[in-house]
Amino acid sequence: MIELVVYGEPVPAARPRFNRSGHAYDPLKSRAYKQYVSLEASKQYHGDLIDKKPLSVHIAIYRPIQTSVSNIEHARRAHNIHRPIVKPDTSNYVKLIEDALTGTIWKDDNCIVDLTARKYYSDDPRIEVTVTEAKQWLD
Template structure:
C-alpha cells in the first residue's frame, strides 16, 4: 500500500536554456516514483520477486481524494464508492507510475499480461497493489 494521493505518470517536458534543449520529468511525478522505489527498497531490498518470463497479474486500486465543496449527500456517495471518477488523469497513466516505481520487482513490466485496476474516491487517498504470478 502506498499512502497519499496517487500521481499519474507524466510525459517528459522540454525546455531551452542557453539555446540547448533539455528534457526533464515533472517534479511531482519524479518524487512519487522515487517514493515507490524507496518503499520497495525498504521492504524487499530491491530483490527481484518475479523471474524473467513468468506471466504476472496486477491488481491495483487507486483511491483519490474526495473534492471539497460537495454537498454532504454527494460526499457520502463518493465515500461509499457509489460514484466513480470519470475524469483525468487516465487509469493507464496511474498504472504506468506504479510500474515505473516497481521496476526492480520483475525482469520487465511486459510480464504483466493481465491487470485488474480501478480508481475510486475515498477519504484516505492511497494505492493498493497486489502483483502475483499467474496460475492456471
C-alpha cells in the first residue's frame, strides 16, 4: 500500500490552452501544481513504477475553509457536516492527480481499475492518495 499526503491548496486540472499553431498546453497554475504533486510523491515513494497491476486508488481532497463564513458554518465545514458542492468538480482534481502521479507512482494511469474521490473542507488543505493493488472480483 502507498499513502501520499501533499500539503497545500489543491488545484484542479484546467482546460488546455492552445497556442497560435494549435498546440495544446496546460495553463501555468495547473502545470505548476502537477509538478509539485509529482515532486512531493517522489519524496514519499521510493519504489519502482507500478506496471501491469490493477490498482485501486482513493483520493481525498481537502479544500480550504473560506474565511468569510460564520463561526457556525466554519464548524460545520470543519466537521464534514457541510461538504463542498461547488466548483471545481471532483473529476478535475482527480485528472490532475492521475497525470501528476504518472511516471512517479505508476507507469500509466490506465492501470487504475477502481477509483474513489471525495471532497472535504479543512483548515489544513491537502490531498491524500492511497494506492493498493485491486482485488480480483469473481462473478
